Amino acid sequence: MTAKSETVKGKWANRFIIAAIIQSIFAAAWTLPVVIPSVKPSVAMVMAAGSAGTWFDVGYVLYIAVGVVGVAVTGLVYQHFEVVQGKTFKGFSNAMAWIHLILLNVGVAAVSWALMLAGYFGEADLLPAAVGGRGLTEGQVHVMYLSHFIDPVGAMVIITVIGVLAGAIAFLSVSLQRQ
Numbered sequence: 001m002t003a004k005s006e007t008v009k010g011k012w013a014n015r016f017i018i019a020a021i022i023q024s025i026f027a028a029a030w031t032l033p034v035v036i037p038s039v040k041p042s043v044a045m046v047m048a049a050g051s052a053g054t055w056f057d058v059g060y061v062l063y064i065a066v067g068v069v070g071v072a073v074t075g076l077v078y079q080h081f082e083v084v085q086g087k088t089f090k091g092f093s094n095a096m097a098w099i100h101l102i103l104l105n106v107g108v109a110a111v112s113w114a115l116m117l118a119g120y121f122g123e124a125d126l127l128p129a130a131v132g133g134r135g136l137t138e139g140q141v142h143v144m145y146l147s148h149f150i151d152p153v154g155a156m157v158i159i160t161v162i163g164v165l166a167g168a169i170a171f172l173s174v175s176l177q178r179q
């Protein structure tokens with residue numbers, strides 16, 4: 001089998017692996033402020049402080065686990081169907097695969113980034129002025145920041161789940177194909 005035919009057979013696997021690589025570049029960019037504390041207050045301080053900073057922690061871990069690792073592993077599932085089983089995503093299953101790729105990647109990025117931004121700015125304002133914060137109370141931060149993110153984050157989770165369900169439908173549709 002030539003490399004060209006392998007690439008053609010694994011087109012969806014390649015798309016998901018490329019998406020995972022792009023997501024990993026963004027994850028690396030999110031990691032830099034954590035390890036290079038040039039921002040005041042430092043991201044590491046926000047992560048360690050808890051409270052609103054927990055939103056940052058959850059978003060960061062979610063992004064790496066689902067946005068990078070989950071998307072890459074999904075590429076391996078497509079690889080299994082396309083290369084190992086020799087199945088082709090076409091018509092309906094191809095459309096479902098596109099929905100899977102787009103909604104999963106956009107959704108997980110939006111959810112994760114929203115959680116990280118809300119967590120960073122929320123916790124930063126909880127910290128004392130001496131370390132770059134504003135010294136606000138938890139109640140103020142929850143009203144000013146976090147409460148505004150609940151519905152958008154929920155909507156993005158729904159979009160992500162729709163993407164995952166589209167992928168499941170694509171896999172089911174292709175698995176029922178006759179050779």
